[in-house]
Amino acid sequence: MKLGFIGAGNMGGAILRGYLASGRIQHKDVFVCGRDLDKLEKLCTELGVNPCQNISELMDACNVIMLGVKPNMFPEIMPQVAEKYSSDKILVSMAAGVTIESISGFVGKEAKIVRVMPNTPAMVNEAMTSVSRNKNVDDEQFVSVFDIFQSIGKAEEVEEQLIHCVIGVSGSSPAYTYMYIDALAEAAVKNGMNKEQATIFAAQSVLGAAKMVLETGVDPVQLRINVCSPGGTTIEAVKTLQEKGFSELVEAGFQAAVDKSRLMSK
Ligand SMILES: NC(=O)C1=CN([C@@H]2O[C@H](COP(=O)(O)OP(=O)(O)OC[C@H]3O[C@@H](n4cnc5c(N)ncnc54)[C@H](OP(=O)(O)O)[C@@H]3O)[C@@H](O)[C@H]2O)C=CC1
Ligand SMILES: O=C(O)[C@@H]1CCC=N1
Structure with missing residues (x-):
């Protein structure tokens, strides 16, 4: 797996740190991009992962892409994601209030999309995460993404509509x-x-x-x-x-x- 983070702030960064700490991925297989390039360079040097200059570079390098930006950034980033999306890639969104349907709206109906609702205790490998997928994600692909969240705490597959409840409870x-x-x-x-x-x-x-x-x-x-x-x-x-x-x-x-x-x- 080549794992990319578009945005590694409080939540994306917690997943990134937790997953690296789990030892289930090699640092060389992790890619990150952000807006503030100095901050990005610092984070990537600290964690020994690869900085990407932009979304396009990250999309080329990765097959599992975590969308770790705030919900209001989706209209800005998604056209860049869509431009480089291909069917060998899975998009994993952690954004509150951004539905699988709305992400498909940017990337196309056939896109493989997983929607998660984690929490920041991911940083100490004690996250609680709900994981939902669209029908384009097969079991093997789903398990590879589910494993990320299992390795940073507990994870449960739920129907997407339960995500509002998950936000309230975890x-x-x-x-x-x-x-x-x-x-x-x-x-x-x-x-x-x-x-x-x-x-x-x-x-x-x-x-x-x-x-x-x-x-x-x-x-x-x-x-x-x-x-x-x-x-x-x-x-x-x-x-x-x-x-x-x-x-x-x-x-x-x-x-x-x-x-x-x-x-x-x-
Ligand atoms: N915080 C939480 O407890 C939880 C958050 N979430 C979800 O996680 C998502 C992120 O939230 P959170 O981590 O708190 O937010 P942060 O503001 O801490 O992180 C957002 C990150 O996105 C990056 N970013 C913004 N715009 C771009 C862009 N155009 N290209 C690349 N990177 C960009 C920022 O980088 P830079 O600093 O360089 O601008 C920053 O690293 C949200 O959608 C939220 O709903 C879900 C569950 C829990
Ligand atoms: O406050 C928020 O919108 C995000 C989603 C869940 C936790 N933080």
Whole structure:
């Protein structure tokens, strides 16, 4: 596989770093292009991958091409992608609100397109990614792309229409989780801990709790109950959070992301 990144910013860069760290691709087989050539040169020197001067050069060099630009850049980049597209290439888009149909609109109905919704924990090989494809991508081609996302965390194939939900539950949700960690750490600071230590305590607790959910398979509600000793401390926190609308607040945040994703897709 010759893997290209048109845009390696927060998300594309996280996938790039995570995939290189997985050791499943050689650095010489990775190509990147961007607008800021100084930044590009720096990134490619740091990671030992190949910089491309423009999209055309990258398209010539690669057979799997990650579209890592912001959604509003698609009208600018896609004509250049389309000019060099051939049926041996797979386009992988990570953009929110850009449908497979709209990408086909630029490249043609026969184009092989995979749409993913990853998240930035890809950088530490703990991404959650949904992967959807159009009918032009055969199983073998799909597996080669799916493998990239499996190697940087967890990946699941879903119907494209579920992507709005995926944005709410995993694409955007690291942001709300950071809010939770920061709020918890700030509360600890108010109770005498320094910020650095408070952040470690809060973040490690989130990491541990998440691992418990994934590794024990026990329902999170039961795991919550297990922390609450009768007459103890946790039940007071849980009651207070419930009274203050914790679940409703999380749901409202989730729904706002989902609604925006739907709107962007129109
Ligand atoms: N951030 C996140 O958590 C997630 C983002 N996404 C999706 O990922 C995509 C990228 O988002 P994000 O990484 O946050 O954005 P960034 O702004 O961090 O990265 C965008 C990248 O695109 C490059 N770029 C812009 N225009 C061009 C161009 N004409 N040719 C080549 N490269 C170009 C930029 O390069 P330069 O700096 O040189 O301009 C930059 O490296 C979006 O579509 C977003 O919806 C999906 C899931 C999660
Ligand atoms: O905020 C965004 O639009 C992108 C998509 C999911 C996470 N970041």
